[in-house]
Structures are given as structure tokens and as C-alpha cells.
Amino acid sequence: MKVGVVGGGAWGTALAQVAAQGGETLLWSREPEVAESIAATHENRLFLPGVPLSERIRPTTDLADLAQCDLWLLVTPAQHMRAVLEAAPPCAAALVLCSKGIEERSGLLLHAVARQACAEAEVMVLSGPTFAHEVAAGLPTALTLAADDEEDAEPVRARLARPEFRIYLSDDVAGAEVGGAVKNVLAIACGVVEGRGLGQNARAALIARGFAEMTRFGLARGARPETLAGLSGLGDLVLTCSSTSSRNYSLGKGLGQGRPAAELMADRRTVAEGAFTAPVLRRLAEEEGIDMPIVAAVDDMLAGRARVDEVLERLLSRPHRPERA
Numbered sequence: 446m447k448v449g450v451v452g453g454g455a456w457g458t459a460l461a462q463v464a465a466q467g468g469e470t471l472l473w474s475r476e477p478e479v480a481e482s483i484a485a486t487h488e489n490r491l492f493l494p495g496v497p498l499s500e501r502i503r504p505t506t507d508l509a510d511l512a513q514c515d516l517w518l519l520v521t522p523a524q525h526m527r528a529v530l531e532a533a534p535p536c537a538a539a540l541v542l543c544s545k546g547i548e549e550r551s552g553l554l555l556h557a558v559a560r561q562a563c564a565e566a567e568v569m570v571l572s573g574p575t576f577a578h579e580v581a582a583g584l585p586t587a588l589t590l591a592a593d594d595e596e597d598a599e600p601v602r603a604r605l606a607r608p609e610f611r612i613y614l615s616d617d618v619a620g621a622e623v624g625g626a627v628k629n630v631l632a633i634a635c636g637v638v639e640g641r642g643l644g645q646n647a648r649a650a651l652i653a654r655g656f657a658e659m660t661r662f663g664l665a666r667g668a669r670p671e672t673l674a675g676l677s678g679l680g681d682l683v684l685t686c687s688s689t690s691s692r693n694y695s696l697g698k699g700l701g702q703g704r705p706a707a708e709l710m711a712d713r714r715t716v717a718e719g720a721f722t723a724p725v726l727r728r729l730a731e732e733e734g735i736d737m738p739i740v741a742a743v744d745d746m747l748a749g750r751a752r753v754d755e756v757l758e759r760l761l762s763r764p765h766r767p768e769r770a
């Protein structure tokens with residue numbers, strides 16, 4: 446199976462590094478500097494500096510080259526995935542979505558966007574607690590590969606898995622996707638806690654109550670509770686809510702320190718998906734009557750509608766109710 450990775454950011458590059466262990470791997474990037482840097486020095490100086498890359502990674506900026514590949518790993522930011530698929534040649538038989546988010550315009554999870562753009566392809570989701578720099582360094586990592594039919598996913602698992610890159614199969618595509626999309630928003634909230642100096646107890650409370658929000662939203666999308674409690678849900682939530690290695694957590698930390706969201710967003714070349722998922726997730730939750738107060742608080746802070754202390758007061762003065770609700 447020849448692999449083509451679509452997106453030359455940190456995660457696309459780390460995945461290409463994994464896939465290259467099993468054979469030549471195409472890596473499409475939007476930025477000519479990325480392809481030039483990889484071709485000349487076997488390093489992605491823009492998005493994954495300092496990591497020596499396999500010589501089996503073949504960089505390109507021409508989407509047409511993907512026609513040579515029968516397995517595509519899609520790793521563009523969520524909001525750009527549809528446009529890239531529409532500009533690409535007819536889709537490969539198997540598409541593996543590795544991005545995390547919800548399309549703002551349509552409110553769709555990415556597997557639904559991919560199915561609209563590539564009606565004939567088998568769409569799968571690869572997600573879990575996976576900081577790109579750790580995967581690229583060959584550190585042990587476990588993640589979930591979800592497909593409607595697990596049998597279709599097995600050849601993909603076999604092509605990508607390594608002892609230190611451990612892939613568990615699942616048939617819960619929506620469940621595997623919801624975790625990654627929602628945890629990015631919750632990581633911003635946890636970053637705010639650190640930036641504002643609210644303490645470790647508050648961070649743990651946010652993780653647990655955030656997980657309750659993720660579960661409510663996931664169940665409404667048909668996700669199974671055990672998927673949400675697994676690698677792609679709780680696992681990734683814990684990782685991303687714990688470290689400034691997370692771009693979403695770092696963004697939240699800046700907000701907690703009192704810096705305006707617009708300034709923090711203008712400063713960055715890398716993507717903090719939670720900033721784009723927050724408004725659409727809040728909208729969907731309100732339309733469907735799903736209680737997601739932490740997500741709403743993050744959305745208000747990002748939009749400049751409320752200061753950190755205001756949302757804190759709002760969250761702490763919510764009516765008392767049973768934990769299970």
C-alpha cells in the first residue's frame with residue numbers, strides 16, 4: 446500500500462516518518478519552503494524543526510502526485526480539509542482522517558465532510574494522545590483507528606503500526622472523532638487555569654466536568670461511552686490538558702495571562718484547532734439543547750465577549766445538581 450500524507454505540518458510530518466518505515470511515502474505540503482527543506486536537508490524546518498526525517502519521505506507541493514497513492518492520510522487543519530479534497534485527484538480507496546475538529550460552516554464532523562467530498566472512498570479516523578514531536582522521536586504511543594467495518598481497517602493498521610506506534614481498532618467512527626474535536630476546546634480552558642494561576646484542583650475539575658460535556662455531545666452523535674473513555678477521548682483530553690506542548694493549552698495559558706485572543710492568534714503559524722471548533726461546537730450544543738458550559742465559556746473568552754474572571758464567576762455560580770446529570 447503506497448501512502449500519501451496530505452498536510453506537511455507537524456503531525457503530517459510525524460505520520461510520514463512512521464509510514465516511511467514501511468516504504469516510500471509521499472508528503473504533500475502547501476508551503477514550497479516545507480518541500481524544499483525536506484528535499485534539501487531531510488528536515489521540516491517550518492513545522493517540525495530538529496527532527497531528522499527518513500530519506501524515504503518524498504516531498505511534493507503538487508496534489509496531482511497523490512494519484513500514485515492508494516492510502517491517503519489527511520492531516521490538513523479541519524477547516525481546510527474539504528477544499529484540499531476538492532482540489533485533489535479522484536480520492537484513494539482508503540482515506541484516514543488524522544485532523545481534529547468540526548467544520549465551522551456545515552457543523553459536520555470531518556468523516557461526514559470527507560464522505561461528501563469522496564463518496565466512493567472508505568473513510569477511517571486515526572486519533573489519540575499523540576504529540577507530533579514524541580511520535581517523530583519514536584517514543585511509545587497508542588491510538589485508535591476507527592472504520593465502520595473493522596475488517597477494512599486491518600490492512601491499514603498493518604501498514605502503519607510499529608511496536609512503538611500501537612494502533613487499536615474500533616468500529617465507532619463518530620466516537621473516535623468527537624473526542625479529538627472536543628478536547629481541543631477543553632485544553633484551552635485548562636490552559637486558562639494555568640495562566641490565571643487557579644491551581645491543580647481546578648484543572649482536574651475542568652478535565653472531569655469537561656469529559657462530562659464531551660460525553661453528552663458524543664452520545665448525541667451516536668458515539669459509544671467506551672470510545673469516549675478510551676484513547677481518542679479521555680486519553681487525548683488528559684494529554685492535551687496537561688502540557689504547554691499542546692498549542693491549544695498554550696493559547697489558553699495566554700488568555701489566562703490576560704492577553705487578547707486576537708493577538709495570540711495573530712502570533713501563530715501553527716494551528717490551535719480548539720479556537721475554530723469552539724464557536725461551532727457551542728452553536729451545535731445550543732441548537733440541540735446539550736449543556737456545555739465550559740465550551741461556552743471558552744467561546745466567550747476567545748470572542749472577547751467575557752473576561753476570564755467573568756467566566757470563572759459564571760461557572761462557579763451555576764446551580765448545584767447531581768454529578769451524574
Ligand SMILES: NC(=O)C1=CN([C@@H]2O[C@H](COP(=O)(O)OP(=O)(O)OC[C@H]3O[C@@H](n4cnc5c(N)ncnc54)[C@H](O)[C@@H]3O)[C@@H](O)[C@H]2O)C=CC1
Binds near residue numbers: 475520522714
Ligand atoms: N501537532 C500534533 O501534535 C497533532 C496534530 N493533530 C491535528 O492535525 C491537524 C494538523 O495539525 P499540524 O500538523 O500540527 O499542523 P501545524 O500547526 O504544524 O501546521 C499548520 C498546517 O496548516 C496548514 N495550512 C494552513 N493554511 C492552510 C490552508 N489554507 N489549506 C491547507 N492547509 C493549510 C499548513 O500547511 C500546515 O500544514 C490538526 O487538525 C491537528 O489538530 C493531531 C494529532 C497531533
Ligand SMILES: O=C(CO)COP(=O)(O)O
Binds near residue numbers: 685690
Ligand atoms: O492533538 C494533539 C495531541 O493528541 C495535539 O494537541 P494540540 O493541537 O493542542 O497541540
